[in-house]
Amino acid sequence: xxxxxxxxxxxxxxxxxxxxxxxxxxxxxxxxxxxxxxxxxxxxxxxxxxxxxxxxxxxxxxxxxxxxxxxxxxxxxxxxxxxxxxxxxxxxxxxxxxxxxxxxxxxxxxxxxxxxxxxxxxxxxxxxxxxxxxxxxxxxxxxxxxxxxxxxxxxxxxxxxxxxxxxxxxxxxxxxxxxxxxxxxxxxxxxxxxxxxxxxxxxxxxxxxxxxxxxxxxxxxxxxxxxxxxxxxxxxxxxxxxxxxxxxxxxxxxxxxxxxxxxxxxxxxxxxxxxxxxxxxxxxxxxxxxxxxxxxxxxxxxxxxxxxxxxxxxxxxxxxxxxxxxxxxxxxxxxxxxxxxxxxxxxxxxxxxxxxxxxxxxxxxxxxxxxxxxxxxxxxxxxxxxxxxxxxxxxxxxxxxxxxxxxxxxxxxxxxxxxxxxxxxxxxxxxxxxxxxxxxxxxxxxxxxxxxxxxxxxxxxxxxxxxxxxxxxxxxxxxxxxxxxx
Amino acid sequence: xxxxxxxxxxxxxxxxxxxxxxxxxxxxxxxxxxxxxxxxxxxxxxxxxxxxxxxxxxxxxxxxxxxxxxxxxxxxxxxxxxxxxxxxxxxxxxxxxxxxxxxxxxxxxxxxxxxxxxxxxxxxxxxxxxxxxxxxxxxxxxxxxxxxxxxxxxxxxxxxxxxxxxxxxxxxx
Numbered sequence: 001x002x003x004x005x006x007x008x009x010x011x012x013x014x015x016x017x018x019x020x021x022x023x024x025x026x027x028x029x030x031x032x033x034x035x036x037x038x039x040x041x042x043x044x045x046x047x048x049x050x051x052x053x054x055x056x057x058x059x060x061x062x063x064x065x066x067x068x069x070x071x072x073x074x075x076x077x078x079x080x081x082x083x084x085x086x087x088x089x090x091x092x093x094x095x096x097x098x099x100x101x102x103x104x105x106x107x108x109x110x111x112x113x114x115x116x117x118x119x120x121x122x123x124x125x126x127x128x129x130x131x132x133x134x135x136x137x138x139x140x141x142x143x144x145x146x147x148x149x150x151x152x153x154x155x156x157x158x159x160x161x162x163x164x165x166x167x168x169x170x171x172x173x174x175x176x177x178x179x180x181x182x183x184x185x186x187x188x189x190x191x192x193x194x195x196x197x198x199x200x201x202x203x204x205x206x207x208x209x210x211x212x213x214x215x216x217x218x219x220x221x222x223x224x225x226x227x228x229x230x231x232x233x234x235x236x237x238x239x240x241x242x243x244x245x246x247x248x249x250x251x252x253x254x255x256x257x258x259x260x261x262x263x264x265x266x267x268x269x270x271x272x273x274x275x276x277x278x279x280x281x282x283x284x285x286x287x288x289x290x291x292x293x294x295x296x297x298x299x300x301x302x303x304x305x306x307x308x309x310x311x312x313x314x315x316x317x318x319x320x321x322x323x324x325x326x327x328x329x330x331x332x333x334x335x336x337x338x339x340x341x342x343x344x345x346x347x348x349x350x351x352x353x354x355x356x357x358x359x360x361x362x363x364x365x366x367x368x369x370x371x372x373x374x375x376x377x378x379x380x381x382x383x384x385x386x387x388x389x390x391x392x393x394x395x396x397x398x399x400x401x402x403x404x405x406x407x408x409x410x411x412x413x414x415x416x417x418x419x420x421x422x423x424x425x426x427x428x429x430x431x432x433x434x435x436x437x438x439x440x441x442x443x444x445x446x447x448x449x450x451x452x453x454x455x456x457x458x459x460x461x462x463x464x465x466x467x468x469x470x471x472x473x474x475x476x477x478x479x480x481x482x483x484x485x486x
Numbered sequence: 487x488x489x490x491x492x493x494x495x496x497x498x499x500x501x502x503x504x505x506x507x508x509x510x511x512x513x514x515x516x517x518x519x520x521x522x523x524x525x526x527x528x529x530x531x532x533x534x535x536x537x538x539x540x541x542x543x544x545x546x547x548x549x550x551x552x553x554x555x556x557x558x559x560x561x562x563x564x565x566x567x568x569x570x571x572x573x574x575x576x577x578x579x580x581x582x583x584x585x586x587x588x589x590x591x592x593x594x595x596x597x598x599x600x601x602x603x604x605x606x607x608x609x610x611x612x613x614x615x616x617x618x619x620x621x622x623x624x625x626x627x628x629x630x631x632x633x634x635x636x637x638x639x640x641x642x643x644x645x646x647x648x649x650x651x652x653x654x655x656x657x658x659x
Binding site for chain 1 (some may be wrong): 566567568572573575576577578579580581583584586587589606609610611612623633648654
């Protein structure tokens with residue numbers, strides 16, 4: 001080991017405000033420093049050469065239920081950090097810290113008055129429904145925006161040519177939608193902002209008045225591709241509500257939105273207004289159990305990032321195939337405790353398999369091939385110039401498939417389920433390696449490290465109902481595997 | 487069937503209101519209440535006394551509500567309303583540990599569970615002592631004991647209040 005760094009004074013009680021296991025989605029390297037976040041709300045900068053602490057900044061306030069699980073992104077001289085806590089009645093925000101000092105440069109809230117959301121004269125959303133004064137207040141019942149969620153726990157992307165950052169906002173709280181009538185802006189959507197000032201340039205809402213915990217925080221794939229014969233700067237998003245979106249990333253216009261899983265909660269996206277058309281029959285609320293909500297709350301695809309290959313022109317999407325039953329109950333706000341108001345039981349979607357690994361053509365908006373997996377494919381994925389795609393399964397298989405055909409080329413059984421992200425690198429010896437972390441957990445895998453009891457299907461926000469057999473297939477882990485060609 | 491031990495928290499009332507009017511009905515009510523007072527399972531803490539609202543040190547060893555159906559039902563209601571279910575769900579756990587299995591990190595005795603609720607625990611369990619009345623902590627303790635299977639069937643609810651995932655017309659697993 002070259003060096004090891006452990007932040008001082010980590011507050012262990014943060015484990016009590018982490019909705020979906022104790023996770024960390026990664027770190028960033030820039031200007032000779034490693035940047036990462038801690039569950040108890042700190043951002044740390046460490047000298048990459050010797051492991052010495054450069055600065056530590058407290059970003060999230062645990063007393064209000066805020067924590068941090070996301071991987072920061074460095075853009076120019078700023079570290080961008082978002083928060084978690086959408087199940088605890090927090091008010092989501094993205095914060096920019098100075099890479100050298102850790103001091104806050106700007107903070108953009110996801111809900112509340114325009115000034116707090118850094119929405120000003122340069123905000124030009126594509127659709128009229130996103131235009132107006134203080135929509136982050138007026139699209140909520142009085143004062144509920146203050147505890148309305150919209151956290152920023154997913155991925156941030158940067159387009160240096162357009163000088164825009166893109167990131168999604170998470171679910172509104174509580175889950176019980178009858179407690180918060182309105183569009184609940186700016187939750188479950190995507191912002192484009194200027195990295196220097198944080199000011200908003202456009203916004204699009206994937207799921208207005210979200211009823212199912214369809215956080216809008218998945219990764220955005222930025223590519224320039226021909227759409228209807230014309231080259232477009234697009235942003236591709238495999239979204240939790242079950243659609244693959246192709247957006248014009250200069251304006252926020254929806255170019256296409258195509259289902260990639262079985263969907264019962266909506267009836268498509270209106271091409272004129274860009275608005276998701278909800279299926280009212282599947283609307284959960286007080287005192288009734290709604291069956292066959294598809295996709296389930298983790299969505300068609302959750303945090304696990306997909307990969308794009310310029311060689312095949314395909315997007316590789318690791319995802320789940322789950323539906324759920326849900327009952328709305330009263331959510332009471334008590335600071336630092338859960339604020340959900342829903343009983344949920346998830347189960348496998350059509351076909352009985354719980355996970356899929358798909359190759360998707362974003363230009364023609366169609367599925368090219370699909371691999372079924374027993375459990376949700378909760379790992380990230382990687383595709384190489386050698387035309388090989390890698391992903392892991394929750395049983396612990398690390399798989400390599402032909403990126404063109406999907407044929408299995410190689411697999412290796414690791415010591416625990418894989419919910420990490422494979423990476424590839426060229427080592428100083430001139431060889432290419434592939435690494436992946438093995439160690440099951442996360443929302444889907446919480447039953448194993450948390451020793452949850454499958455007799456209660458509502459456990460872990462209802463995910464345990466679908467994962468009761470996982471402990472038969474894998475055990476706790478925590479190992480780094482690195483593979484190379486001989 | 488009745489557990490005849492008496493709860494120090496239970497408030498026993500009889501004939502204190504509307505006396506003089508309808509004496510027969512009052513006598514009947516008094517008789518019923520006296521009969522219930524002898525039955526611990528049915529005792530109800532209608533209003534907390536000064537003693538029962540405050541915390542006592544050291545923590546009492548005996549659970550005053552053990553075997554008391556009303557306290558378990560109240561504990562179940564509070565378990566939902568104070569968001570205990572948001573972390574422990576309906577016993578299976580999630581953010582917090584499961585409460586229906588046989589693993590008790592901090593012990594399963596009434597005093598252990600009471601202390602976990604009142605004082606909190608270092609890995610995320612918040613402390614409720616001083617925020618809610620002491621008798622409610624004991625009601626929650628009794629309900630959590632019932633989730634763990636420590637309370638007799640005589641006093642526990644025959645069904646849980648959360649939804650049934652199966653349709654009514656489908657057979658259970």
